[in-house]
Amino acid sequence: MLVASLKRPSPKKILDLACGSGDVSLLLQKNFPTAEVIALDFCRPLLERAKARGVRQTVEGDALNLPFPGQTMDAVTLAFGLRNFADRPKGLSEIHRVLQPGGIFALLEFSPPPFPWKFFWNFYLFHFMPWVAQLLTRHGDSFRYLARSISEFPAPSALCHELHEAGLKLLFTRSMSLGLVRLTVCRKLP
Numbered sequence: 544m545l546v547a548s549l550k551r552p553s554p555k556k557i558l559d560l561a562c563g564s565g566d567v568s569l570l571l572q573k574n575f576p577t578a579e580v581i582a583l584d585f586c587r588p589l590l591e592r593a594k595a596r597g598v599r600q601t602v603e604g605d606a607l608n609l610p611f612p613g614q615t616m617d618a619v620t621l622a623f624g625l626r627n628f629a630d631r632p633k634g635l636s637e638i639h640r641v642l643q644p645g646g647i648f649a650l651l652e653f654s655p656p657p658f659p660w661k662f663f664w665n666f667y668l669f670h671f672m673p674w675v676a677q678l679l680t681r682h683g684d685s686f687r688y689l690a691r692s693i694s695e696f697p698a699p700s701a702l703c704h705e706l707h708e709a710g711l712k713l714l715f716t717r718s719m720s721l722g723l724v725r726l727t728v729c730r731k732l733p
């Protein structure tokens with residue numbers, strides 16, 4: 544659905560921010576074979592893995608200080624990365640800066656479900672998941688960090704306000720995976 548949200552008009556230059564090991568970049572390359580897809584992350588080992596998996600163009604860089612001139616991207620994608628940004632408004636303003644006027648920003652991120660599901664979700668995130676992770680991998684703390692970052696992420700209405708403040712106009716937002724993940728698609732105002 545993230546890829547479909549970029550299809551009209553078909554972008555020529557796409558930046559996949561916080562690309563990790565390249566899942567989204569690979570999908571973009573496959574769906575937009577003539578487009579230039581740039582995969583950016585600040586973690587070199589993940590970029591090397593992305594390259595080994597077939598991502599053609601990787602850039603080591605910080606999403607909070609993008610190494611690109613303004614108004615150069617037709618679309619920016621960001622999957623499960625905004626939650627980890629040390630300065631979210633700065634990250635959003637950088638996305639706005641590099642987008643062409645009318646360019647699309649497609650964001651995929653965890654989204655805490657509303658009450659009463661939030662209660663079960665919090666139990667699963669903060670107790671059950673770290674407990675299982677500790678048993679299986681001895682990395683319960685990493686899952687506690689994940690739980691905290693998900694629960695501290697703004698609710699959809701607050702996020703829309705932040706996007707608006709950054710000059711990104713909401714086109715649509717869609718809840719996915721039983722409401723645990725949300726796709727948010729915006730356009731840079733001309």
Ligand SMILES: C[S@@+](CC[C@H](N)C(=O)[O-])C[C@H]1O[C@@H](n2cnc3c(N)ncnc32)[C@H](O)[C@@H]1O
Pocket residue numbers: 560561562563564565566567583584585586589604605606607621622623624627628629
């Ligand atoms: C959960 S991973 C998501 C990876 C990928 N987008 C995916 O969906 O599989 C989050 C990624 O964000 C990257 N990241 C976090 N903050 C960043 C920043 N300021 N600049 C660049 N990359 C960042 C991390 O290195 C990590 O690869």
